Amino acid sequence: MKSKKADDLIKEKSKEMFFSYGLRSISMDDVANLSGISKRIIYRYFEDKNALVRAVVKDLIQSHKRFFDTCQASAKDAIDEVIKQNSEPFEIWTPIRPRFFFDLENFFPGPWNDLELYKLIMLEGIVRNLKWGREEGLYSDQVSMVFIAEVRLHQLVNCLQPQLVETKKWSIHKFVVEFTRLYLQSITTVKGEKLLNSYLEGKEDL
Numbered sequence: 001m002k003s004k005k006a007d008d009l010i011k012e013k014s015k016e017m018f019f020s021y022g023l024r025s026i027s028m029d030d031v032a033n034l035s036g037i038s039k040r041i042i043y044r045y046f047e048d049k050n051a052l053v054r055a056v057v058k059d060l061i062q063s064h065k066r067f068f069d070t071c072q073a074s075a076k077d078a079i080d081e082v083i084k085q086n087s088e089p090f091e092i093w094t095p096i097r098p099r100f101f102f103d104l105e106n107f108f109p110g111p112w113n114d115l116e117l118y119k120l121i122m123l124e125g126i127v128r129n130l131k132w133g134r135e136e137g138l139y140s141d142q143v144s145m146v147f148i149a150e151v152r153l154h155q156l157v158n159c160l161q162p163q164l165v166e167t168k169k170w171s172i173h174k175f176v177v178e179f180t181r182l183y184l185q186s187i188t189t190v191k192g193e194k195l196l197n198s199y200l201e202g203k204e205d206l
Contacts, residue, residue: 057115080199
């Protein structure tokens with residue numbers, strides 16, 4: 001098996017430290033020591049720490065987007081698309097401590113803006129799904145689509161920042177499942193509820 005490319009190894013090791021200890025407390029020397037790659041080589045791939053942080057955030061965004069695109073492409077209907085999104089192992093976000101997001105927002109405006117822009121893409125995807133579900137007669141049109149989309153976005157963002165949730169009794173995946181169940185049950189029509197129940201039958205994890 002081929003060894004990992006230097007830039008991938010640098011990003012992988014950086015994630016381990018950034019997620020655990022935040023961004024400000026980790027220096028490029030720390031990255032070099034943990035990755036076993038000299039700073040001279042690191043700077044060949046990333047001109048400064050901001051560029052490295054941006055690459056780490058970009059990886060997170062791309063991974064999340066690929067998964068949601070796959071759910072959309074393979075879904076049989078709007079409800080199926082939302083349920084498929086629960087198959088993602090959200091536990092991969094568990095190592096990300098709150099300090100990472102705090103530092104990102106306050107000291108790395110470029111990467112933070114990338115994340116904020118991606119939230120708008122997520123919101124567009126939620127609105128698209130809501131329109132699809134309403135066209136199919138699966139979702140009610142009695143509640144503002146803008147309001148419902150914002151609620152769903154906040155659900156997903158909170159799941160991606162699991163430290164925002166107080167209780168430690170559930171896994172991240174469990175939170176995603178329960179949020180999604182509550183979301184779908186609140187917006188489905190009688191027709192949609194029957195379809196949702198058929199998907200849920202025999203399943204505890206959607």
